[in-house]
Amino acid sequence: MSFTGILLPQLRKDTYMNVNERMESWIASIGGISLFLGALTTTFIMSRFGRRKVNLLCTIIMVVGWLSIILAPDINTILFGRFTQGIALGISSLSASILIGEYCSPKYRGGFLTKVSLTISIGSLISHTLGSFLSWRSTAAICLGITFIDLILIYISPESPMFLATRGKYNECKKVFHWLRGLKENEELEAMMNAEISRKETAKPPKTKQFANKISDMIVTMKDPQFFKPLFVMLHLDIVNIWSGGMMMDVYANRIYQKLMGNDTDVASTIITVDCVKIVASLCAVFIHTKFKRRSMLILLVSLNVITYFLIAGSCFLMDKGVILFKNPLIGFLFVNFHAIISAVGAVPLANILAGEILPLRYKAIESMISILFLSVNVTIKMKTLPYLFSYIGLSGAYCFYGLILAYGMIVATVIMPETKGKSLQEIRIEPHIS
Structure with a gap:
């Protein structure tokens, strides 16, 4: 998603590509649509062929996406490349947290799952820094080289011990x-x-079932607390993840930063600075989520995220109404960085951590697929509607709306979610999710 943040500003200046606001919203949101297709494929091949092969497939698809963008003669090919990358993102968003959760000791699992957010922050910094000095094609070429390195690392990695046990x-x-x-x-x-x-x-030997019996089994599964309670929590953690604001700041940085700090803001330098801040915050998150309980951190950090939304919305509203007669770049800069810190330490890593912990092995494939479907819908809605919200209700209205959605997701998740820190995946699965 961070590549879109440097792609869109350069495409606006490219008269040959002829990109308008509608096309910008499609470039930003199309990955969310294809994200589900990747997840849908993953649920079947991950259970049958293993986690490692799924990650290899994901990386190969990402290579195809980067090649399409690098060689793109028109905007439709760029859309195809972003669509293809969305498929890869859907695969990795499901398989990565599962693999890390199965690889790691309960003692270190939180820290390693938090490093998913850290690597995303590092990737954003690399992409934004390169995009500030190079063309979008050159930036994509370097990202392709990094993807080849990923392919080698995945190839030499072992299969998950849990998958080997199931076989x-x-x-x-x-x-x-x-x-x-x-x-x-x-x-x-x-x-x-x-x-x-x-x-x-x-296990009973498989036998051919009538359609009515399959429907009956499906209803029984849906009534199982070990199915619907973890899934319900995960869906609300998806809300917390997507609506916390990290992805929005990556893709629409120009609009947000200029609104908060003024039209004369050096957006490229601000983006790089914020990316560096997010990396430091993600490093701190590794320590925080290794030491402290998940539920407590979810309540504290996401609450701060909600408050930040409302503070930014309030200041923008007062500026729009003329109560605040000038924009203070320093205050805007502090708002942007605090929002980035809270998102990088709280909502994003916690969603990744808990995705690898709370879903029971018996239902992990189907629940992961449903979770990614819901995630992709949220990504698409947010990225597609955001420019229109900014145009019709302003940044203040959009941020108030996002703050309310984020507060809802946090409240529901924390009421239902069990504490998972320091527990093995077996212990988490056999506990009731609501007493």
């Missing part, structure tokens, strides 16, 4: 588990393998 490859499962975590967590390894052995022993 009955217990010796290989032990070998990978010990390689990843050492010999100190054999209790979790034994619990994981015993649970899988027990599941296979009690």
Whole structure:
């Protein structure tokens, strides 16, 4: 998404491409539409072929997307490239948190899942910095080179021990588990393998079912608290993630920064500064989410995010009404950076962490697919409507609206969500999500 932030300003100046506001909104939002297609594919191939092969597929698709953008002769090819990258994003948004959650010790899982947000922040900084000095095609070419490095790293990585256990490859499962975590967590390894052995022993042989029986089984599944309660929490964490504002600041930085700091603002320098701040914040998040409980941090940090939305909305409203007669670039700069810090420390990493923790293995594939569908709908709606909201109700109205949505998602998620810090995935799954 951060590449869009440097792509759109350059396309506006390109008379050959002839990009208008409607086309800009499509470039920004089309990845959200294709994101679901990637997730839909992932649920089937991840269960059948494993996490590692899914990540390899994701990276290959991303390569195709970058090549399409680099070689694009017209705007339609750029849209195809962004659409293709959305598919890859849908795959990785589902598989990455699951793989990290299965790789890591409960002691370090929060920190490693938080590093997903850190790497996103680093990627944003690289993309924005390159885009400030190079053309969008040259920036895309360098991003393609980084994607090839990702492909090599994924190729030499092992398969998830949990997936190996589901395939009955217990010796290989032990070998990978010990390689990843050492010999100190054999209790979790034994619990994981015993649970899988027990599941296979009690599983009934597959048989052909009538359509009515399949519908009946589906209804029973949907009534299972271990299905709908984690899913309900995850959907509201998706709301917290998307509506916290991080993605919005990446894509529409020009409009937001000029509104808050004035039309004379050096947007390129501000974007790079904010990206550096987000990296520092993401590093702090690794420590914070390793040490402190998830629910407490969700309440504290997302509440600060909501307050920041309302403060920015209030200041913009007063400026629009003439109560504040001048724009103070320093105050606007502080608002922008505080918003970036709170989003990078709170909503975004917590959503990634909990996505890898709260979904039970039995329903993980289908629940992950539903979650990504909901996520993609939110991304598309937000990115498609944002320029129109800015035009019709202003930044103050848009930020008030986003603050209310974010507050709703946080309240519902924290009321229902169990504490997961320091617990194995087995322990989290067998606990009731609401007593």
